[in-house]
Amino acid sequence: MDTFARVSACVRAVQVRAGLQPPTLGLVLGSGLGAFADALTDRVVVPYAELPDFPKSSVQGHAGQLVVGNHHGVRVVAMQGRVHFYEGYAPWQVVLPVRVLCRLGVKALLVTNAAGGINTSFRAGDLMALTDHLNLTGWNPLVGPNDEQAGPRFPDMSHAYDPTLLQVLRGAAKAEGVALKEGVYAGLSGPSYETPAEIRMLRTLGADAVGMSTVGEVIAAAHLGVKVTGISCITNLAAGLSAQKLSHDEVAETANRVKDVFSRLVSRFLDDAAKVL
Numbered sequence: 107m108d109t110f111a112r113v114s115a116c117v118r119a120v121q122v123r124a125g126l127q128p129p130t131l132g133l134v135l136g137s138g139l140g141a142f143a144d145a146l147t148d149r150v151v152v153p154y155a156e157l158p159d160f161p162k163s164s165v166q167g168h169a170g171q172l173v174v175g176n177h178h179g180v181r182v183v184a185m186q187g188r189v190h191f192y193e194g195y196a197p198w199q200v201v202l203p204v205r206v207l208c209r210l211g212v213k214a215l216l217v218t219n220a221a222g223g224i225n226t227s228f229r230a231g232d233l234m235a236l237t238d239h240l241n242l243t244g245w246n247p248l249v250g251p252n253d254e255q256a257g258p259r260f261p262d263m264s265h266a267y268d269p270t271l272l273q274v275l276r277g278a279a280k281a282e283g284v285a286l287k288e289g290v291y292a293g294l295s296g297p298s299y300e301t302p303a304e305i306r307m308l309r310t311l312g313a314d315a316v317g318m319s320t321v322g323e324v325i326a327a328a329h330l331g332v333k334v335t336g337i338s339c340i341t342n343l344a345a346g347l348s349a350q351k352l353s354h355d356e357v358a359e360t361a362n363r364v365k366d367v368f369s370r371l372v373s374r375f376l377d378d379a380a381k382v383l
């Protein structure tokens with residue numbers, strides 16, 4: 107079966123459960139950031155296990171379900187947890203859930219993740235709006251025959267992070283009193299954290315934060331012509347920038363500590379974005 111048919115099968119399965127009305131916004135909630143979807147009203151929860159070909163997350167802090175619901179009257183669909191290339195999934199599997207969100211008809215996608223801070227002005231617990239990314243994963247979800255029904259062979263990535271939505275995100279942060287940082291996200295495959303030398307290299311390349319997700323999803327969304335904006339939760343200082351050893355426990359702890367601020371920012375962003383979409 108080709109990817110288009112697989113995505114179609116998942117879209118139908120979600121619509122059978124949640125109805126045909128297209129959601130306005132899609133959310134990808136990363137490590138420890140899934141709680142936001144628990145607050146949606148009229149929730150319909152679809153476990154990934156119930157969707158054909160959907161990959162199942164093996165990482166702690168990733169619930170592994172789609173939540174369709176309303177936020178202040180705006181219909182949204184959220185991925186509570188994602189899968190990563192390092193779990194052993196093929197690129198098409200990593201981006202299948204995002205393609206399903208896009209094909210459900212969302213007008214925009216908010217991607218979120220946990221990331222290590224490379225910019226020396228960042229502190230653990232900061233939130234960073236993604237202005238752009240560096241795809242250093244070594245893979246691209248569009249490799250292979252191009253699906254002309256989905257999008258062009260060579261999609262433009264000049265505005266992969268939509269300038270208008272970034273402006274909305276800045277406004278939402280201001281209104282909520284959140285000191286939102288901004289920067290370039292470097293996506294690597296993982297799963298080992300970076301060495302201090304790699305972090306120095308990434309800083310030289312122009313990265314402000316580093317993580318193991320997101321870039322493939324953003325490429326898949328750009329291919330489908332869906333606008334994207336992104337928020338990283340800086341869960342730790344990147345390797346070599348603090349005396350502390352890097353651990354997933356620290357990542358999970360920080361994400362948990364900022365989840366209320368994160369939820370306020372996302373909530374205000376959804377309110378404001380819905381008005382311009």
Ligand code: HPA
Nearest residue numbers: 220221222316317318344
């Ligand atoms: N490096 C890569 N991925 C991450 C990090 C990091 O320091 N923190 C959270 N995700």
